[in-house]
Amino acid sequence: MLEPNDQSETRASEDEFRDEDGAIRHDFLERVRDAVTHHDSAVLRRLVGALHEADTGDLIEALEPDLRPQLIELMGKDFDFSALTEVDDAVREEILEELPPETVAEGVRELDSDDAVYILEDLDRQDQVEILQQLPATERIVLERSLLYPEESAGRRMQTEFIAVPPSWNVGQAIDYMRETADLPDRFYELYVVDPDQKLRGAVALDRLLRTKRPESVLDLMDEDRRRVKATDDQEEVARMFERYNLVAAPVVDENDRLVGVLTFDDIVDVIEQEAEEDIMALGGVGPEEELSDPVWVTAKGRFTWLFANLLTALMSAWVIKQFEHSIEKMVSLAVLMPIVASMGGNAGTQTMTVAVRSLATRDLSDANAARFARRELLVGLLNGIAFAVIMGVIAVVWFNVADLGLVIALAMVCVLTAAALGGFVIPLALTKLGVDPAVSSGPFVTTITDVVGFFSFLGIATLWFGLR
Amino acid sequence: MLEPNDQSETRASEDEFRDEDGAIRHDFLERVRDAVTHHDSAVLRRLVGALHEADTGDLIEALEPDLRPQLIELMGKDFDFSALTEVDDAVREEILEELPPETVAEGVRELDSDDAVYILEDLDRQDQVEILQQLPATERIVLERSLLYPEESAGRRMQTEFIAVPPSWNVGQAIDYMRETADLPDRFYELYVVDPDQKLRGAVALDRLLRTKRPESVLDLMDEDRRRVKATDDQEEVARMFERYNLVAAPVVDENDRLVGVLTFDDIVDVIEQEAEEDIMALGGVGPEEELSDPVWVTAKGRFTWLFANLLTALMSAWVIKQFEHSIEKMVSLAVLMPIVASMGGNAGTQTMTVAVRSLATRDLSDANAARFARRELLVGLLNGIAFAVIMGVIAVVWFNVADLGLVIALAMVCVLTAAALGGFVIPLALTKLGVDPAVSSGPFVTTITDVVGFFSFLGIATLWFGLR
CATH class of the missing domain: 1.10.357.20 (SLC41 divalent cation transporters, integral membrane domain)
Incomplete structure (x- = not known):
């Protein structure tokens, strides 16, 4: 449960972090820099701990390269590794090389599978193995499997955490299940109806679930017409489909039509931005991978x-x-x-x-x-x-x-x-x-x-x- | 309620409409063309009636210019005007000029406010007035107000249909309200908590609502930290914010912090695509407004x-x-x-x-x-x-x-x-x-x-x- 009052004291507020133009405030950056150089993890946790992951990412990019891994180590368990999905590839790789594999493994464990794959995929195979070995078997297998899909495929981008319910359930059962299960995905927008053999039957949008009375069967609410994404589909094709049909999420299936993951609009926004970026760069004669942080x-x-x-x-x-x-x-x-x-x-x-x-x-x-x-x-x-x-x-x-x-x-x-x-x-x-x-x-x-x-x-x-x- | 079996007979299936490359099938187009030229509205309804609005939009663009308004008139009430938000500006303007204002007014009435504004905003002021006059006062006022916001502002893009609940409600009351209210927005991802004077208190994501037991107060679930968009904010700024924080929706407030509308990720995907497009075109020496359908x-x-x-x-x-x-x-x-x-x-x-x-x-x-x-x-x-x-x-x-x-x-x-x-x-x-x-x-x-x-x-x-x- 959010308890805003308890946090408001310790949380760095929006205005404290960014100025009117949206740039990081100079004095905020200065305080973070001080805390890192003085190894003051208490101050650091107070300053950075409650920032949104995107803001933490921007903060990391603004720091000097040698301070970046230090900040992560000082913050320990309070550092949210999803912030590393928000920084340039070159910055991320440099940081991951500096950090001990155990620290990375521990950070990656806390992430949704799509973020974990995003962080691991650009590493050398050897570094990947070193980190994966530190993970419990179930998590390792999931990540290994995602990494087997081709680069820029739906399988690489998808999240393997999703809510699947059997076709026999009604609305009330589905809602009760969500109320009683502790380990739900962080954010979700749909439920998926799957057969006992994991074959996807269809998707139920949360707003449909909420406007329907408890005894109604999930099958009646289900949208079976919805396109499913194959795990091997190219991310650009998938993005076009999301865009065309204004999808908030789409189920990803394997070659046997079994549900293996979910793609959500935020992954797709990144893809659209990235593909447009690549076109702009390419037309201007610049490699699509060039980043401001490159040497x-x-x-x-x-x-x-x-x-x-x-x-x-x-x-x-x-x-x-x-x-x-x-x-x-x-x-x-x-x-x-x-x-x-x-x-x-x-x-x-x-x-x-x-x-x-x-x-x-x-x-x-x-x-x-x-x-x-x-x-x-x-x-x-x-x-x-x-x-x-x-x-x-x-x-x-x-x-x-x-x-x-x-x-x-x-x-x-x-x-x-x-x-x-x-x-x-x-x-x-x-x-x-x-x-x-x-x-x-x-x-x-x-x-x-x-x-x-x-x-x-x-x-x-x-x-x-x-x-x- | 969706009753897939009743519709499956009459609905043009995906495979019937598009080939493997995603292009519209030649024979489908031919059948539509035939139906329009023979004024056969029954066949037309069967072919086009159940297409997704995005597909209908593509179909319209593929037709000869003089057949487009004919198709719309032949389909009558079965034509979904939101398809017109999916076609090039030049195509839309040509169609709207051909159609009688009453037809347009009737079609626009059925739309969410953001789609209605999108269709109306590029028309001459005189054509706008002509169409708006055919609408009931309440709807006219809402649209007039959105059109007063600057071009490319959040106010122009927002949807004025949203679900607002008082701070005194609990989860159970909110769910019951949604079950009992017939006239909810088509799609929604959040509820908003507003004071009696319409001041925005915060947003409640549907997945949070669903994982919480009925007696919990909506105030406890509410994310008050969430940035609000001002109706006069530029769409590009808003898009950056959505992208940075992976928002699915954001409340739009007026100068007095009163909730006036909602922006959703799909509006933002369009903005991101459009802004990237403008940059690509501009860098290539082509006006951002140039479209393939221009003379x-x-x-x-x-x-x-x-x-x-x-x-x-x-x-x-x-x-x-x-x-x-x-x-x-x-x-x-x-x-x-x-x-x-x-x-x-x-x-x-x-x-x-x-x-x-x-x-x-x-x-x-x-x-x-x-x-x-x-x-x-x-x-x-x-x-x-x-x-x-x-x-x-x-x-x-x-x-x-x-x-x-x-x-x-x-x-x-x-x-x-x-x-x-x-x-x-x-x-x-x-x-x-x-x-x-x-x-x-x-x-x-x-x-x-x-x-x-x-x-x-x-x-x-x-x-x-x-x-x-």
């Missing part, structure tokens, strides 16, 4: 790969330009104007590519409407191609006072913006067909197309038109 | 703005190049190599900018750690600058057989990658300080910096080194 060296190496891919693209453009050296020597204004054509193409290509990648991710774009999408993009490319042909044509004539130069750049502009539209959707679609994540790999290909077409069309048309060869 | 003309116009901003950037680069015309005439290899420098800078700048924009959005980057972030990025830029200086230096020497050209491009590479790191975080931070969305506006500024620095440093160093002036 500089790791970040630099991660970004190097993408920049190197871009260098190859740029070298290809340079090769195209080299074929027209004579033209440029005879008419240096071509060198001045050529980056404009390439850059407009690159930007237009990125626009189409962004829409294509995002629509593929949200399943708004599929084979069914790909042709329509292609037509639209080509038309948009053509329209803007004509618009910028006129604008750039006029600018070139006014600037360089050569009427034909305006015509040449105008023609090149139409070519490159049409090519950009084409490349912007063909590349992501083709990569998807090949099973490659279009968000990660489309960029360099699209830029290659727009750069090569941009330089080649502008310099090529100019060479022909002015007879520069 | 070509609208899309072209929306993208034109971004391309035009990019043209100004490109013209500035061209002007820089023009200052070095003489150098290029004397040494045309400069024209071949200069786009490489600019392009590497542009890509490195985009990397830093992407990380900065995303970290600002998730509040991982703030004033507190801005200096550390800046140091990190500069160091990463410098490291990769040196790496690519070496690589490009060697390539230039081998390719053009001029030893000094390698040195020149190496120096320029270090300059531009450092400038890219600097621009990549200064611009988003500065725009945020100025109250401008960094996702939308950072791109052109960052590219301007990297292009100008890229061309200027390479051509400038070359001119000095080779004495080309």
